[in-house]
Amino acid sequence: MIESSSELPTPLETRAFDEAKRAAWRAARMREASRAFVTGHVALGVCLPGICIVLGTNAPFVLIALLFFVYPAFLFWAIRRIHRQRGQSLVKVTDRIEVELAANPRNVVLPIIAWIPYTILCMLAGPVLLRRMPTSIHLASLAIFPMMCVGYFVHQALRLALWEYFLFATSIPLAYLPVLLQPEPPAPQSSLAAVLGFVSVASMVLAIVGAASLHHRWEVWSRSLDDLGSDKEAGEVAS
Amino acid sequence: MTAPESPPPLDPVIHEASRLAIVSVLNECGSASFSFVIGATGLTRGNLSAHASKLIAAGYVEEEKRIVDRKPLTEYRLTDAGRTAFSHYRANWLRLTSGENGKAEK
Known part of the structure; x- marks a missing residue:
C-alpha cells in the first residue's frame, strides 16, 4: 500500500516510462527488420515440407532437389549479406539470442541438425504415411510445428505492427492447404495437380x-x- | 495490525527519462550501435553520450569502440547487472502504479 502521494510516479515520470516503452517497441521493430532475411528463411523452411509433399507427388524429383539445394544456398547468401551489411553500416543491432549463441555456438548447430532430418523425413515419409495412416493423425502430426510458427508470426505481427509477419503467417497454411484439401494425391498431370502445386x-x-x-x-x-x-x-526516422 | 509496507525504491540511475529510454532499448537487443540507439530513442548525440557514460559508470552498460571502414563505431550492451536492475525497476514501477490504481479506486 502506498501512503503518500509523493511516492507515486508524477505525470512526468509516467510519461517518461511510456516514452521508454515506445522506444523499446521501436527498437524491437528495427531489430526484427534487421534480420528480415533470416526470418523469411524460417518461414520458407517451415513451408518446405508442405511444398515438397505436394510437389513430390506431382512434380519431378529434380524440383525437390532444387528446393533443397536452392534453399540452403539462398540461406547462405542471406546470412552473408546480413554480415556484409553489418560490416558496412554504422547502424547495427544484434539479438539477445545472437549474443548468447556466440558464447555457445553448439546451441545454433543442434537445432539446424535436428531440422534437416525432420524436413527430409516429412518429404520422404509424407506420401507413404498418407496411404497407411488415418489421415487425421497424419495431418495432426504434420500440423503441430507449422501451427506453432503461425502463432509466433501472428503474435509478432500484432505486437510490432509489422504486416510482413502476417505474410509469413499466411504463407505457412497456404503451403499445407493442398495437403489438407486433397489428402489423396491427384493424378500427376491433371489440372488439379497444377493448381495445388x-x-x-x-x-x-x-x-x-x-x-x-x-x-x-x-x-x-x-x-x-x-x-x-x-x-x-532521429526520433522521427524510427517512428 | 501490520505496519504498511514501504513503497519499493526505484533505481535512481535508471529512473532518469533518457537513461530509462536507453536501458529499455538495450534490453530489447543483444548489442546496439550508437546510431541505432539514437534512432530508437530520439536522443541527441550529446545526450546519449552523457547518459551512456553514467550507465557505464554504474556497471549497467558495456561499451565497445571499434573502427569500421575507417569510421568509429560504438556499440552498447546491457550487462547482466543492468538487465537485473532494469527488471527490478520495471517490477517496482508496476507495484507502484498498481498501488496508485488501488488508491484511485478507493
Whole structure:
C-alpha cells in the first residue's frame, strides 16, 4: 500500500516510462527488420515440407532437389549479406539470442541438425504415411510445428505492427492447404495437380515478398540513421 | 495490525527519462550501435553520450569502440547487472502504479 502521494510516479515520470516503452517497441521493430532475411528463411523452411509433399507427388524429383539445394544456398547468401551489411553500416543491432549463441555456438548447430532430418523425413515419409495412416493423425502430426510458427508470426505481427509477419503467417497454411484439401494425391498431370502445386509455391512467394519488404524497411531506417548529422535528432526516422 | 509496507525504491540511475529510454532499448537487443540507439530513442548525440557514460559508470552498460571502414563505431550492451536492475525497476514501477490504481479506486 502506498501512503503518500509523493511516492507515486508524477505525470512526468509516467510519461517518461511510456516514452521508454515506445522506444523499446521501436527498437524491437528495427531489430526484427534487421534480420528480415533470416526470418523469411524460417518461414520458407517451415513451408518446405508442405511444398515438397505436394510437389513430390506431382512434380519431378529434380524440383525437390532444387528446393533443397536452392534453399540452403539462398540461406547462405542471406546470412552473408546480413554480415556484409553489418560490416558496412554504422547502424547495427544484434539479438539477445545472437549474443548468447556466440558464447555457445553448439546451441545454433543442434537445432539446424535436428531440422534437416525432420524436413527430409516429412518429404520422404509424407506420401507413404498418407496411404497407411488415418489421415487425421497424419495431418495432426504434420500440423503441430507449422501451427506453432503461425502463432509466433501472428503474435509478432500484432505486437510490432509489422504486416510482413502476417505474410509469413499466411504463407505457412497456404503451403499445407493442398495437403489438407486433397489428402489423396491427384493424378500427376491433371489440372488439379497444377493448381495445388501453384498454391503451394505461392506460399514461397509470400514469404519472399515479406522478407524483401521487411529488409527494405531496415535499409530505409539504417540509411536515414547513417546520414544523420551530429545535431539532428532521429526520433522521427524510427517512428 | 501490520505496519504498511514501504513503497519499493526505484533505481535512481535508471529512473532518469533518457537513461530509462536507453536501458529499455538495450534490453530489447543483444548489442546496439550508437546510431541505432539514437534512432530508437530520439536522443541527441550529446545526450546519449552523457547518459551512456553514467550507465557505464554504474556497471549497467558495456561499451565497445571499434573502427569500421575507417569510421568509429560504438556499440552498447546491457550487462547482466543492468538487465537485473532494469527488471527490478520495471517490477517496482508496476507495484507502484498498481498501488496508485488501488488508491484511485478507493
